[in-house]
Amino acid sequence: MAVMKAGLYISEKEVMVGELDKPTLKQGEALIRVSYAGICGTDMMIYSGKHPRAKAPLAMGHEFSGVIEELNGESAFSVGDRVVIEPTLSCGTCEACRSGQFHVCKTLKLIGIDMHGGFAEYAAVPLHRLHVIPEGLSDAHAALAEPVAVAVHTVRRSNLKVGDNVVILGAGPIGLLIGLMARQAGANEIIVSDISPYRLEKARELGFTALDAKKVDVTEEVLSLTNGIGGDIVFEVAGTQITAKQMVEVSRIQGQIMVVSVYKQAPAVNLAGMHFREISMATTRCYTGSDFKTAIQLMANGKIDVSPFISHELPLEQIVEGFKLMKNPDVSLKVLFKPN
Structure with a gap:
């Protein structure tokens, strides 16, 4: 059987370049020659050994673009x-799923987490999970469609x-992508806090008001x-006890908190503070198919x-x-791999 190069999660905080069998297509799948694949926060969770489903050895990577090299089944797509x-x-x-909310499926799985993904020369992908990249949108930018879709879904x-x-x-x-999407939706002032x-x-370069949480209250x-x-509207995207406290404090009377982070440990939240100011809270998981298509369109037409x-x-x-860079938020934002 033919083999391919792959970037593999081996064990806690250990990744390496190795080999995997080149995928053999099942009915209804396409063989994708991977162009670009990005490291996501979920990949960092896998890397740290804290993801409950990911099993080593694994080619991570669920944010990726590529070129169709082979098709197995009837499709509107073409090789190339x-x-x-x-x-x-x-x-x-x-x-x-029966109600059409596939993104909150009871047993939702992801390519690159529950099976090999884009940190490899090739990936086998179900045909219904593919989107053609519009002319004018680069392969590198298209690889970020997934996180852009998260921002679309969150703001929606x-x-x-x-x-x-x-x-x-x-x-x-x-x-930061939520900030760009909020601007698209008509937000006035966009205030962003961090420690990096x-x-x-x-x-600041994106036009937001930036607060250094190490220097100011x-x-x-x-x-x-x-x-x-x-x-x-307050978007909590840091996943810390500090920001779980701040999200209530910085919300207006009858404001809304959107919890985007996936907390590894349950935080303490001031529910009484929310109660007396009638603050509402909502959560967001990933994105719908419509959100994903919108993300591609917004990038293709230059809006994002x-x-x-x-x-x-x-x-x-x-x-x-790449993983060392992503561990250091003072030097990196999004790291892309080029497997081919």
Whole structure:
């Protein structure tokens, strides 16, 4: 059987370049020659040995683009098409799936987490998980469709209205993309907090008000910037006890908190503080098929420019270096691998 190069998660905090069998297609699948694959926060969770489903050895990578090399089954796609992968895999039979909410499937799986993904020369992908990359959108930018879709879904699930003031706690890729999406939706002031000078500078470059949580009291600053009112919509994207506390403090009366982070440990939340100000809270998981298509369209028509997010492009042979870079938020935002 033919083999291929792959970047493999081996054990806690250990990745390496090795080999896997080149995928053999099942009916209804396409063989994708991977062009670009990005490291996500979930990949970092796998790398740290804290993901409950990912099993080593695994070619991670659920944010990726590529070219169709082979097809097995009837399809509107053609060999040679440039495509981006929508990595979610739903069961189709649970209550959520039966009601059309496939993204909250009871047993939702992802390519690159529950099976080999884009950190390899090739990946086998179900045909219904492929989207053609529009002309004019680069393969590298298309690889970020997945995190852009997360931002689309998050803002769509919020109550954001034109002219609202927005607070984003966390200036990682998702937090900053939510800021761009909130601007598209008509937000007025967009305030972003973080502890990384590098990521805060990115926030400023994108036109946001950036607060260094190491130097200022975030709650006091947000209230000062909003005339003592607070944010209409607060997006919690850092996943810490500190931001779980701040998200209530910086919200206005009858404001909304959107919890985007996946907390590894249950945080303490001031429910009484929410109660007396009638603050509402909603959560967001990933994205729908519609969100994913919208993400591609927004990038293709220039409404969302993801070029500032790509801090590094590395060959797959530098997978160890790539994860070291992603561990340091003062030097990286989004690291992309080029397997071929």
